[in-house]
Amino acid sequence: MGLTKASVMFKWYADSVADCSLRALARIELEDTLYLGDLEAKRDWGHAKDYVEVMHMILQADAPDDFVLATGEIEMVELCFAQVDRRIEWRGKGVEETGVDAKSGKIVVRIDPIYFRPTEVGLLIGDASKARDKLGWKPKRTFAQLVEEMMASDLAEAKRDVANGKRTV
Numbered sequence: 001m002g003l004t005k006a007s008v009m010f011k012w013y014a015d016s017v018a019d020c021s022l023r024a025l026a027r028i029e030l031e032d033t034l035y036l037g038d039l040e041a042k043r044d045w046g047h048a049k050d051y052v053e054v055m056h057m058i059l060q061a062d063a064p065d066d067f068v069l070a071t072g073e074i075e076m077v078e079l080c081f082a083q084v085d086r087r088i089e090w091r092g093k094g095v096e097e098t099g100v101d102a103k104s105g106k107i108v109v110r111i112d113p114i115y116f117r118p119t120e121v122g123l124l125i126g127d128a129s130k131a132r133d134k135l136g137w138k139p140k141r142t143f144a145q146l147v148e149e150m151m152a153s154d155l156a157e158a159k160r161d162v163a164n165g166k167r168t169v
């Protein structure tokens with residue numbers, strides 16, 4: 001028996017910067033502006049398939065033990081924009097920060113405090129060295145692959161929403 005607390009698998013909390021980034025970026029051609037919360041908040045990201053594989057490895061171990069499962073990957077917003085072939089230049093600080101499309105000069109990202117979490121922690125990143133050392137585990141899927149998969153899923157959902165006359169963001 002084991003206990004797992006994963007901050008992100010494939011679908012996640014709707015108020016996170018990452019979720020807003022992915023869902024809205026998948027719809028960026030359909031909407032004018034992407035509104036985000038705290039850009040300073042960083043989260044460790046990993047693919048559910050990698051975590052399930054290591055959980056199986058833990059269950060096969062000779063003796064029970066505690067492990068931190070993490071990738072050490074935290075950069076989400078820039079990688080999301082790269083998936084839609086956009087480079088963003090960041091201007092300003094705090095709630096006045098904006099993201100400007102480097103090609104068009106248009107503001108495509110604005111900060112909205114409604115997306116701030118009242119109990120936000122700045123950095124959540126794990127150290128999976130024990131799982132690497134004792135189990136020989138390391139994630140098979142890259143962070144870029146994870147983002148690509150999530151963006152493809154969200155883009156397909158956005159297209160279905162538009163086809164059904166739903167608001168896209």
